[in-house]
Amino acid sequence: MAIALAFSAFQLWTAALSPLPSMVVRSVHVGFLLLLCFTLLAERGPGRSRLVGWALGVGGFALGLYHWVFHDALILRAGDPTTVDLVVGVLVILLVFEASRRLLGLALPIICTVFLLYALFGEYAPRPLDHRPYDFAQVVDQMFLGTEGIYGTAIYVSSSFIFLFILFGAFLERAGMIRLFNDIAMGTVGHSQGGPAKVSVISSGLMGTINGSGVANVVTTGQFTIPLMKRFGYRPAFAGAVEATASMGGQIMPPVMGAVAFIMAETIDVPYVEIAIAATIPAILYFGTAFWVVHLEAGRHGLVGLPKSECPSALAALRRDWYLILPLAALVWLLFAGYTPMFAGTIGLALTALVVLGTPVSRAIPQHALRILFWIAIGLGAAAFGRYGIGVIALLIVLLVLACLVVKGGRATLLLCRDALADGARHALPVGIACALVGTIVGTLTLTGMASNFAGWIVDIGQNSLLLSLLLTMLACLVLGTGIPTIPNYIITSSIAGPALAELGVPLLVSHMFVFYFGIMADLTPPVALAALAASPIAGASHMRIGFTATRIAIAGYVVPFMAVYSPALMLQGGDYLATAYVVLKALVSIGLWGGATVGWLLGPLNWPERVFAAVAATLLVLALPVTDELGFGLSLLFLGWHWWRTRSRSASRLAA
Known part of the structure; x- marks a missing residue:
């Protein structure tokens, strides 16, 4: 819990204030991922494995601080790594591989190992798979010290x-x-x-x-x-x-x-x-x-x-929890208004905290008019964020936290916020580990140019x-x-x-x-x-x-x-709204027929010849080749007309019987 809360606090600090260089944030982020991953998994094992897990986690976090401690020196000697740089790089790469193996299974580490081996020994591969030789230091530099590998x-x-x-x-x-x-x-x-x-x-x-x-x-x-x-x-x-x-x-x-x-x-x-x-x-x-x-x-x-x-009642649910929609609505507006995802996410998260913390405080206010004024004040404070910075939001959150310590239901809300911060860090764990490890693949592709070769084959086909x-x-x-x-x-x-x-x-x-x-x-x-x-x-x-x-x-x-x-x-x-409306119409008809073909039911049961006919008509509507649309719509109308007539005839026969 403590590690997860520290991880979330670090991410909120760097998102709100941007106090550190991007490379440092990435490195510490990976350090926290390694620490949280190894310690979480270690707690589920016996005594010796717990000790090993904590050692790996603490070691991974300490190595994650390397770019922070030696940031300026690493920039000055970029492209010419020292022995210490290479040792730390190898250790971080191995820890990322091990964390992925423990958390995600063997498949992704095996694939990434193949790519790393290709970077090291691909010069011996047969043409056209070979590439020029790269020594060990170049590969480690690519994977650890630059922004094309793990970071x-x-x-x-x-x-x-x-x-x-x-x-x-x-x-x-x-x-x-x-x-x-x-x-x-x-x-x-x-x-x-x-x-x-x-x-x-x-x-x-x-x-x-x-x-x-x-x-x-x-x-x-x-x-x-x-x-x-x-x-x-x-x-x-x-x-x-x-x-x-x-x-x-x-x-x-x-x-x-x-x-x-x-x-x-x-x-x-x-x-x-x-x-x-x-x-x-x-x-x-x-x-x-x-x-x-x-x-x-x-x-x-x-x-x-x-x-x-x-x-x-859906309306009753909305009346009860309408305030939960406000942060989501604000997030959508910010994204579509052209703000960056980081800014929109920070604001959305801050509004969520204000709404969650403010709810027990507002319930403690006896008069309805005063409750409305309370939420107006919160809204004005949130609106002041853009002009006066993070300090306004931070002050409001601190005041609400203090109020939650004394009002009814406030302590439970504080526990909810604590658990949400911990949940966020835990949920981010598999995503972050996968992002770190797959960086070795991207680093190999950019170093060797292998992506261009494969892309060329696809283009030829x-x-x-x-x-x-x-x-x-x-x-x-x-x-x-x-x-x-x-x-x-x-x-x-x-x-x-x-x-x-x-x-x-x-x-x-x-x-x-x-x-x-x-x-x-x-x-x-x-x-x-x-x-x-x-x-x-x-x-x-x-x-x-x-x-x-x-x-x-x-x-x-x-x-x-x-x-x-x-x-x-x-x-x-590309295209205009009419083109979009036309292709949406095709998609709807195709999906409707595919649904009937896969389930075996539309207005009534479908036999196998009818299901095959519907699938063919739906497939023609997917393709954009000459005459396929006309054939698709024609077969669709024919099928739907036949099915409606047959279903109606069957219903009439049952009524007559």
Whole structure:
């Protein structure tokens, strides 16, 4: 707890005041990650392993201070490392590898080891894989002393943007945002056909606006939604798959997307808000698909919703917890007003702290008019932040903390804030470790030029068939995703395939979003399917069955990226609003048919020939080749007309009988 609180305090201090050089912040950030990782895992083991874990953690933190203590000297001797520099660098690299092995498993360290060996010995590889020779000192210098290795873009984003937004989500979760989202979802769709599954889709989608971690989303909202779905007749595997699908979509749901979105913004040098805007329509289509599939599944099995009397009122929930939405609304406004993610995250987090700490204080004020004046004063103080700096917010927070020590419920609120700070540090741990380790891959790619070689191969293939290049890129994302998280998956694949797809005429943002989407879909795709693994113990079903079912539910996640490549207007890249409306119409029709084909139900049951016909029509609408749209719309109308007539005839026959 103490280490996690110190980690959060350091990140808030550096975010608010920027007192240290960026390289120092990155290095200390990695030091805290190593300390927290080894000590947390050590506490779960026997005595000797605990001692070793604490030794590794304290050693890693001490080495993380190296760039702070010797910052000026390291700059002066840049490119000419001393023996001490190399020894410290090797130790830090080994500790990052070991922390990743303990926390994330063997897959990512093995992949990174292969890249490191390639950097050291790639000169002996056969052509065209070989590169010019690099000695040991050059490789260590690249990985440890520069900004292309461990302390590269990924760890910069982790130490600046990602931590703040994870902390922001942790505060809102602790303050009751999960309850608010669940109540809104239950009150709006809980009583409809297949209501429990629709509640899962909506609540997980709403959670995605504050929590960019799909697996964390599964284990939080899934504790409520999966048992609810099972109680109302959904198969365990389907219940787990719905939650896994909806939770993974949180990483593409603006305004607060997953960590990859911030890394992407830095990588391709575009404002974060442009990525959020580009992701909006695909995210809506993704969740719309999940909603549509659960509706069809409910129709196929005759599943009803909850009794209206058991559903909470969405309006009552909003009246009760409306204040929790204010920090999220402010964050959205700041991001879309052009402020940096760091500034927006700092303000959003500060407002969250003010709202959480101010709630018990306002309840202690007896008169309603005085309570209104209290919140107006808090709002004016927050508004003064931009003019008078962090001091105003800090003063307000200190005053509210002191007030919470004496008012009813205040001490519990202080404990909530403490736990939220600790949760934020713990939730940031796997993200940060992955960002640090994957820096070795980026360092190897930039040092050896290997990315250019692979990109050239993809370009050569794409000159004859763009579709084949896209399929190869998709396959690479899915295969890598079986063993590594979304962040390193995106960094590796985008470094190789992103520039190649851009050279083939795919807009840069669209090419990176293509890689991003399939990195997410890898967590739903068997055989590993991390989101399915997280849902498995809650649902009481095999994670393989959950994974295959989730793949069927999340069909939009596989279809929409291809549509965006052929029609970039889907991500608001080029074209006008009419072009966007047209491609959205195509996507909706395609998704509707895909849902019917996968479930086997539309207005009524579908036999296999009908399902194949619907799938063919949907596929034609995805492609943007000559005549495919016309054929797709024609076959869609033909199929829907036939299905409506057959379903109506069957219903009439039953009534006559």
